[in-house]
Amino acid sequence: MSEFVRIDGRRADELRPITMRIGVLDKADGSAYIEQGGTKILVAVYGPREVHPRHLGLPETAIVRCRYHMAPFSTRERKSPTPTRREVELSKVIKEALANAILLDLYPRTTIDIFVEVLQADGGTRCAGITAASLALADAGIPMVDLVAACAVGKWNGRIIIDLTGKEDEECEADMPVALMPNLERITLIQLNGRLTSDEFLEAFNLAVKACKRIGELQRAALKDYYEKIKEEVLYEQ
Amino acid sequence: MTVVEERKLVLPGDLLAEGEGYEVGANVYREDGRIYSYVVGLASIVNGKVSVTALKGVYIPKRGDVVIGVVKEVSITRWIIDINSPYQGILPAIDVFGKRFSADKVNLQDYLKVGDAVIARVASFDRTMDAVLTVGGKGLGKINSGRLEYITPTKIPRLIGKKGSMINLLKKESGCNITIGKNGVILVEGPNRELEELVAELIRKIDREAHVPGLTDRVAEILKSITKRE
Numbered sequence: 001m002s003e004f005v006r007i008d009g010r011r012a013d014e015l016r017p018i019t020m021r022i023g024v025l026d027k028a029d030g031s032a033y034i035e036q037g038g039t040k041i042l043v044a045v046y047g048p049r050e051v052h053p054r055h056l057g058l059p060e061t062a063i064v065r066c067r068y069h070m071a072p073f074s075t076r077e078r079k080s081p082t083p084t085r086r087e088v089e090l091s092k093v094i095k096e097a098l099a100n101a102i103l104l105d106l107y108p109r110t111t112i113d114i115f116v117e118v119l120q121a122d123g124g125t126r127c128a129g130i131t132a133a134s135l136a137l138a139d140a141g142i143p144m145v146d147l148v149a150a151c152a153v154g155k156w157n158g159r160i161i162i163d164l165t166g167k168e169d170e171e172c173e174a175d176m177p178v179a180l181m182p183n184l185e186r187i188t189l190i191q192l193n194g195r196l197t198s199d200e201f202l203e204a205f206n207l208a209v210k211a212c213k214r215i216g217e218l219q220r221a222a223l224k225d226y227y228e229k230i231k232e233e234v235l236y237e238q
Numbered sequence: 239m240t241v242v243e244e245r246k247l248v249l250p251g252d253l254l255a256e257g258e259g260y261e262v263g264a265n266v267y268r269e270d271g272r273i274y275s276y277v278v279g280l281a282s283i284v285n286g287k288v289s290v291t292a293l294k295g296v297y298i299p300k301r302g303d304v305v306i307g308v309v310k311e312v313s314i315t316r317w318i319i320d321i322n323s324p325y326q327g328i329l330p331a332i333d334v335f336g337k338r339f340s341a342d343k344v345n346l347q348d349y350l351k352v353g354d355a356v357i358a359r360v361a362s363f364d365r366t367m368d369a370v371l372t373v374g375g376k377g378l379g380k381i382n383s384g385r386l387e388y389i390t391p392t393k394i395p396r397l398i399g400k401k402g403s404m405i406n407l408l409k410k411e412s413g414c415n416i417t418i419g420k421n422g423v424i425l426v427e428g429p430n431r432e433l434e435e436l437v438a439e440l441i442r443k444i445d446r447e448a449h450v451p452g453l454t455d456r457v458a459e460i461l462k463s464i465t466k467r468e
Contacts, residue, residue: 047296103276109366110325138250144250145267145276
């Protein structure tokens with residue numbers, strides 16, 4: 001185990017360096033920015049607000065709309081800004097991973113809009129997107145049963161590894177994004193591309209849960225830090 | 239068993255209390271005998287009732303609330319008013335002109351135009367319909383002077399303070415007349431622009447520092463230093 005080293009020098013169960021920032025946009029109701037290795041994502045949340053067009057609103061619950069989008073400059077080759085099939089699918093996947101945590105029936109006939117903008121893509125964008133979107137939702141004051149933290153696991157060169165980079169993602173034999181509510185220990189997303197034996201699946205799943213919990217701790221620290229900073233500034237001024 | 243300290247910053251999913259004898263208050267939920275928070279806010283446990291004061295959130299209309307809104311649209315029989323909420327406010331013409339109002343004789347624009355601000359009370363709201371407003375009552379109606387300031391609706395109680403300590407302080411020291419809309423819109427009317435701007439600035443300060451203890455003292459100090467200079 002000790003001699004196994006990945007392309008970027010990480011151990012199999014080691015996360016990339018993660019930084020999270022809250023409240024980075026003034027005009028959004030809630031916002032967050034995440035850097036996870038080379039992946040950089042900005043998320044804005046609006047709502048609950050009036051639904052436009054009106055007919056999309058539901059009489060008994062709020063709706064969640066999500067747009068996952070990759071900036072044209074987010075990849076080495078220019079990506080056309082038109083949403084691809086992949087982006088439409090990821091929008092849906094991210095929406096569903098988050099909607100399960102939100103108390104939608106408190107705000108009937110309204111919408112919660114989530115914009116996930118990938119500024120730089122280096123693997124695990126849907127997971128980092130979910131992690132950041134959950135922070136932005138909390139920042140917007142939207143009631144949730146728990147935060148949602150997400151992380152990918154995969155099989156690369158016959159080994160189970162967590163938090164795949166873009167290159168590892170291209171080369172891997174299997175790739176499994178998992179989203180988890182860390183305090184309640186509930187899964188809100190699990191996908192699997194490729195093949196894993198049942199033993200490998202269990203190993204990967206357990207690693208993913210551990211990684212999500214670690215990311216959950218970082219999320220909590222980032223949120224607390226945001227409010228603590230204001231407190232420190234105020235007390236420093238005195 | 240109480241887990242959380244009073245006035246501690248809590249996040250969604252944070253465990254607040256465990257076991258029997260607790261009541262569920264605002265912004266918290268119970269699951270398997272444990273009480274968790276729904277939002278980012280400050281925890282409080284009063285007589286066994288666990289609740290969280292949210293640091294952010296939208297305004298949900300409640301019958302009887304005084305709100306301040308801006309006219310968004312004028313139709314033949316009603317005004318549509320932006321009340322800083324996911325739900326819009328409706329002010330029916332009959333509320334202003336009486337039951338015998340007829341749309342072909344009265345032009346609604348003569349009373350309120352698009353962009354005009356108004357103080358109103360929520361007459362009814364039930365989530366299936368927009369909030370119906372009324373301007374019948376003392377202190378309600380069109381706003382003719384002053385400036386509007388917006389704060390997070392969940393911080394209105396902080397702006398008022400314990401038994402009105404904060405708002406009374408602001409009014410007394412600045413000499414401005416301050417009307418609070420429950421929807422997070424505040425009308426400041428003062429003798430001059432500088433004083434209005436000062437109060438607006440302090441309101442923004444309260445919005446930003448609501449979770450930092452000793453806020454009333456800090457506001458008092460600023461007010462004192464400025465009124466002394468004048």
